[in-house]
Amino acid sequence: MTAQLAATVLGTPDPPALADFYRELLGWVEMSREPGWVRLRHPEHERPGLSFQLESDHVPPVWPQHPGVQQMQAHLDVQVDDLDREVERAVSLGATVESHQPQPDGVRVIRDPHGHLVCLFLPGY
Template sequence: MSRPAIALQVYVLDTPDPSGLASFYAVLLGWDIDDAATDDDWVQLRAPAGGGLAFQLAPEFTPSTWPDDRVGLQAHLDLEVDDLDAAEEWVLRHGATRVVGPNPSPTFRTYRDPSGHLFCLVRSA
């Protein structure tokens, strides 16, 4: 049997505030909210090249407490940047908070978005 056509449509993040979190990532990434794929408990962003991120209402969402729980990041977004310092200033200005992990690196930094999801800024090679 050959592989059926399977493609990633969107990566979904649970949040108590889908509209607010979508706005946060829209500003960070410069993507537009897809009004045709949005309702009261679901907001979707479209990447210019296709795919994107979606934000699903989850009133009981509890973010990971990494690095305190030592379980690990589990799942997170890596966002590629040319300038770590400039990108850090941008994400902090728009509501992110810096997370100092157990393994500091000169090539990436870890943050929480306004709902508490972890993401990293990764310096491009």
């Protein structure tokens, strides 16, 4: 058997709300919605998907990280064609722009509405 990455799962106190944010941000479609679980996928591809599971005690990571606090375990990288426009659109959907930006050009670190870190980046970065 060949192993394939099927999905990334984000814990959140409100799976439907966070799924709605990513559905709008990515233009993906909803495949299932159950209490405590929502699954999205690209409109033309079954996998990999992005799922959201209920974690009522979710604690967002601290950024930039430092010892003794909730560390970032993973983040999403989302390629965009127009960085300024997509940052503005993400903010209009409920994201926030991080004050700490590790690169001056081509990449913006944002947080989704529940505190997960996302890097929006231009091709080539």
